[in-house]
Amino acid sequence: MTESSPRLDIIPTRGTDLGEGLQVHRALPTRQRRMVGAWCFLDHIGPIDFRGGSGMHVGAHPHTGLQTFTWMIAGQIHHRDSLGTDLLIQPGEVNLMTAGHGISHTEDSPANPGLVHAAQLWIALPPSQTDCAPAFANYANLPRWEEQGSTLTLLAGAYGGHSAPTEVHTPLLGLEIVSQAATRIQLTLRPDFEYGLLPLEGGLHLADQQLLPQNFGYLAPGSQTLELELEANSRILLLGGEPFGRELHMWWNFVALDRPTITQAQRDWQAEHPRFGQVPGGAQRRLPAPVPPWALPLTPPNPV
Ligand code: MN
Numbered sequence: 001m002t003e004s005s006p007r008l009d010i011i012p013t014r015g016t017d018l019g020e021g022l023q024v025h026r027a028l029p030t031r032q033r034r035m036v037g038a039w040c041f042l043d044h045i046g047p048i049d050f051r052g053g054s055g056m057h058v059g060a061h062p063h064t065g066l067q068t069f070t071w072m073i074a075g076q077i078h079h080r081d082s083l084g085t086d087l088l089i090q091p092g093e094v095n096l097m098t099a100g101h102g103i104s105h106t107e108d109s110p111a112n113p114g115l116v117h118a119a120q121l122w123i124a125l126p127p128s129q130t131d132c133a134p135a136f137a138n139y140a141n142l143p144r145w146e147e148q149g150s151t152l153t154l155l156a157g158a159y160g161g162h163s164a165p166t167e168v169h170t171p172l173l174g175l176e177i178v179s180q181a182a183t184r185i186q187l188t189l190r191p192d193f194e195y196g197l198l199p200l201e202g203g204l205h206l207a208d209q210q211l212l213p214q215n216f217g218y219l220a221p222g223s224q225t226l227e228l229e230l231e232a233n234s235r236i237l238l239l240g241g242e243p244f245g246r247e248l249h250m251w252w253n254f255v256a257l258d259r260p261t262i263t264q265a266q267r268d269w270q271a272e273h274p275r276f277g278q279v280p281g282g283a284q285r286r287l288p289a290p291v292p293p294w295a296l297p298l299t300p301p302n303p304v
Contacts, residue, residue: 003211005207006226008197008217009033013044014215022048022056024120027198027216029250036196036218037241038170040066040248040255041122044200044213047074048116055109060282062289063099064265065255066131067168068125070095071155071176073200073235075116078207081105082277085136094139094155096166099255100125100132102265102275106282111152119200119237124248124255132279139166149183150230152176157240160188173240176200179230187226193240195219195226204233251292263295 011032013025028035028042050056051108056077070077070089077089081097082104090184091096097103109116125132143154143162154164155174164174173193177185179202189195198219206228211217219226221243230236242277254265268275269289 006219006221006223008206008209008211009286010020010209010211011216011218013198013214013216016043018056025214027196030216033196033216033218034245036194036239036249037172038124038126038168038244039121039172039196039241040124040250041120042196042198042216042239043120044198045120046115046117050075050109050116052114052210053113055113056107057109058107059285059287060104060106060279061253061257061287062102062104062265062276063097064102065125065257065261066099067125068097068099069121069123069156069166069174071119071121071174071237073117073119075076075114075118076110077116077118078110079105080279080282081136082279083134083136083245084280086140086280089138090140092140092142094142094166096137096139098125098132098135100129100134102268102273102277103134104276104279104282106279106285110260117200120213120256123168123170123172124244125169127246127257130257137167141165148185149181150177150179150185153178162233170244171242173238175238177228177230177234177236177238179234180232182230182232184227184229187228187238189223190240191222191224192242194221196239198237198239200235200237202231202236204231204234204236205229252289254289259292259294266290266292266295
């Protein structure tokens with residue numbers, strides 16, 4: 001029995017300027033694809049050389065209803081949050097911040113920043129966890145092994161007999177595949193998962209399809225295997241998950257299963273509600289939350 005080669009939906013990422021020269025490529029959400037499993041946001045940051053500059057500085061801002069998941073490839077980010085966490089996020093580590101009912105944080109490049117390369121992801125929390133207490137965890141020891149000429153690092157979920165320690169709340173996969181030489185790798189998939197592929201460096205071929213950086217490949221559920229031909233010096237991020245199965249609402253840094261929850265979170269942040277805590281040193285650099293479009297006061301129609 002042969003399985004015909006699965007085909008990817010190839011979706012261009014969106015270049016987004018986060019200010020101060022920080023260009024990112026947003027792979028999720030896009031008009032074509034909102035989520036892969038519970039993964040609901042994916043920014044590819046850099047690689048960008050901050051030498052001679054001040055790097056990136058993001059003032060205090062809140063989150064709700066999600067986990068932020070940072071995969072640091074090169075460089076460092078100084079993370080401070082309202083739980084009192086204060087650390088430099090290092091290459092090869094995953095940092096997982098669970099917002100739940102509410103958290104706030106700042107992100108800053110250290111002095112004399114160099115090259116920065118990272119993937120910033122969000123994971124939507126399921127209904128049972130969306131309002132949970134906030135938490136922060138740093139994972140410095142992730143399963144890493146050699147297979148079929150590539151180095152695999154398991155960021156989330158389970159693969160090939162390995163399990164990642166990252167605490168997530170829905171069935172998910174996060175796997176990084178790195179190869180110096182051009183090579184071929186056969187991956188085992190879960191037919192109940194949908195998948196997304198993003199080249200962070202290099203590129204890949206899948207049968208007659210080619211996936212280059214700045215393109216996100218989506219694969220619908222139903223496949224058991226995936227054979228990738230990696231170009232030399234490739235670094236590929238493979239995400240997977242059971243389709244989330246719920247409508248998800250996202251506005252600014254808030255995620256929720258309904259709009260009124262977001263409307264309330266925006267008002268609470270503007271009112272400095274204690275649910276978001278205080279980032280030490282963050283009071284002077286508080287980012288204002290924009291009012292969601294559905295909560296704007298109605299303007300009377302112009303007479304014609
Ligand atoms: Mn954030």
